[in-house]
Amino acid sequence: MNIDPxxxxxxxxxxxxxxxxxxxxxxxxxxxxxxxxxxGQYFDIRLTAPDGxxxxxxxxxxxxxxxxxxxxxxIELIADGEVSAYFHEIVxxxxxxxxxxxxxxxxxxxxxxxxxxxxVAGGSxxxxxxxxxxxxRSSTRIAPTVLMFSVRTEADALFAQExxxxxxxxxxxxxxxxxxxxxSETPDSKQxxxxxxxxxxxxxAITKLAEQPARAYVCGGTDFVESIGNHLLDIGLAYHDxxxxxxxx
Amino acid sequence: xxxxxxxxxxxxxxxxxxxxxxYLEDGFPVLSAGPTPKVDTATWDFSIEIGGAEIGTxxxxxxxxxxxxxIHTDIHCVTxxxxxxxxxxGVTIDALLEDAGVEPPTGFVMAGCDGGYTTNVPAADVLxxxxxxxxxxxxxxxxxxxxxxxxxxxxxxxxxKSAKWIRSLTFMDxxxxxxxxxxxYHMYGDPWREQRYSND
Ligand SMILES: Cc1cc2nc3c(=O)[nH]c(=O)nc-3n(C[C@H](O)[C@H](O)[C@H](O)COP(=O)(O)OP(=O)(O)OC[C@H]3O[C@@H](n4cnc5c(N)ncnc54)[C@H](O)[C@@H]3O)c2cc1C
Numbered sequence: 124m125n126i127d128p129x130x131x132x133x134x135x136x137x138x139x140x141x142x143x144x145x146x147x148x149x150x151x152x153x154x155x156x157x158x159x160x161x162x163g164q165y166f167d168i169r170l171t172a173p174d175g176x177x178x179x180x181x182x183x184x185x186x187x188x189x190x191x192x193x194x195x196x197x198i199e200l201i202a203d204g205e206v207s208a209y210f211h212e213i214v215x216x217x218x219x220x221x222x223x224x225x226x227x228x229x230x231x232x233x234x235x236x237x238x239x240x241x242x243v244a245g246g247s248x249x250x251x252x253x254x255x256x257x258x259x260r261s262s263t264r265i266a267p268t269v270l271m272f273s274v275r276t277e278a279d280a281l282f283a284q285e286x287x288x289x290x291x292x293x294x295x296x297x298x299x300x301x302x303x304x305x306x307s308e309t310p311d312s313k314q315x316x317x318x319x320x321x322x323x324x325x326x327x328a329i330t331k332l333a334e335q336p337a338r339a340y341v342c343g344g345t346d347f348v349e350s351i352g353n354h355l356l357d358i359g360l361a362y363h364d365x366x367x368x369x370x371x372x
Numbered sequence: 373x374x375x376x377x378x379x380x381x382x383x384x385x386x387x388x389x390x391x392x393x394x395y396l397e398d399g400f401p402v403l404s405a406g407p408t409p410k411v412d413t414a415t416w417d418f419s420i421e422i423g424g425a426e427i428g429t430x431x432x433x434x435x436x437x438x439x440x441x442x443i444h445t446d447i448h449c450v451t452x453x454x455x456x457x458x459x460x461x462g463v464t465i466d467a468l469l470e471d472a473g474v475e476p477p478t479g480f481v482m483a484g485c486d487g488g489y490t491t492n493v494p495a496a497d498v499l500x501x502x503x504x505x506x507x508x509x510x511x512x513x514x515x516x517x518x519x520x521x522x523x524x525x526x527x528x529x530x531x532x533k534s535a536k537w538i539r540s541l542t543f544m545d546x547x548x549x550x551x552x553x554x555x556x557y558h559m560y561g562d563p564w565r566e567q568r569y570s571n572d
Pocket of ligand 1: 183
């Protein structure tokens with residue numbers, strides 16, 4: 124078994140802040156200490172007020188593990204959110220942020236895993252999964268992979284261009300972006316669906332793998348993960364082949 | 373380090389202090405390493421093993437026929453949220469041992485669950501009324517995503533020790549890491565000492 128040495132708190136420096144969608148910003152952080160992590164892991168962030176009050180939250184790394192000197196985070200603004208609002212409203216380049224990690228180890232995917240994989244993300248749940256895909260992009264081993272990505276509208280499809288480029292250059296990677304609140308009934312691309320991910324969408328997605336996925340990774344809000352997890356059990360995936368990360372209510 | 377321009381949100385005064393690094397949550401977040409397994413109370417059973425021998429097996433009906441215990445307490449998840457004044461009902465491990473007519477074991481215990489999840493605690497932490505096999509939360513049957521029909525409930529430790537979808541307790545002499553403990557989470561997990569990860 125892998126044991127992840129969880130490091131001491133370290134101070135990271137924000138190097139860039141960018142809008143990726145109306146509700147999600149990307150933050151690049153330079154780490155004080157070189158920190159090896161695996162695709163899918165997360166860091167704990169700790170904010171401290173002058174009166175000593177602290178707020179801690181977890182954020183998945185979106186960047187590839189090949190760079191162990193900096194990490195990228197994708198943070199969604201949550202209504203009345205304490206930490207996400209701080210990041211969206213206050214944080215700017217050169218700010219310092221206290222964090223520790225990497226944490227987690229079950230929701231990780233190595234490029235050496237070459238059996239067919241199904242990735243299912245809801246909204247900001249794409250964060251750990253884009254790290255997995257970025258890591259795989261640099262690898263010569265390319266396992267059959269399907270990504271199903273559920274977002275409200277096209278504008279919420281984080282990393283859409285990069286995902287399309289990856290699918291373009293890699294015939295073994297298939298992406299389906301499910302727009303749950305799309306205006307139009309008919310999708311304007313063959314990589315788009317205009318409804319929630321349901322059983323039949325999963326059934327047709329996994330036909331692209333030629334065989335049942337050997338493993339599935341599901342990440343997003345709790346209701347999303349519960350619903351997809353149930354579908355995957357129904358289609359016969361073994362319980363222990365389904366790995367999940369739940370971001371919140 | 374004081375974070376630049378962070379003052380924290382106006383926070384409700386907790387009824388009681390919360391452990392370090394925790395914040396109060398009104399909802400009941402769900403954290404699990406996999407999907408919610410489908411557990412049928414008609415076929416569900418629970419067993420206890422001590423020193424390699426099974427000392428008892430209980431069906432759903434047998435569990436419900438044992439003396440029931442209510443616990444009113446605060447709960448603490450390692451992902452930083454705490455919830456105060458929660459109500460749980462279930463059967464103490466003491467009641468199960470008593471039912472099987474065996475003496476309380478010493479050493480350590482591994483919880484085993486539907487889906488293969490495991491977690492380890494010292495035996496003493498599940499005895500003397502400190503732990504339940506809980507099937508009722510807030511006077512309602514425990515919801516599947518929260519571990520229903522039955523989860524282990526050890527409220528004085530971080531909640532990952534309160535294994536969802538519990539099926540067995542295996543008492544043993546040595547402390548052996550369970551599922552999250554093998555990934556670097558703390559062997560004991562006391563929220564008041566902020567024992568989140570192995571070197572805390
Ligand atoms: C392992 C892990 C990895 C995570 N990775 C990411 C990530 O990569 N990107 C990211 O944006 N978030 C991620 N999260 C969620 C993140 O840790 C925070 O929970 C989230 O940013 C909200 O924190 P907050 O302080 O802004 O809101 P809080 O002040 O904690 O909550 C404010 C209100 O919003 C509700 N709320 C909390 N979280 C959510 C949510 N996700 N959706 C809707 N309502 C919510 C709360 O119940 C509360 O009522 C991750 C969570 C976990 C456990």
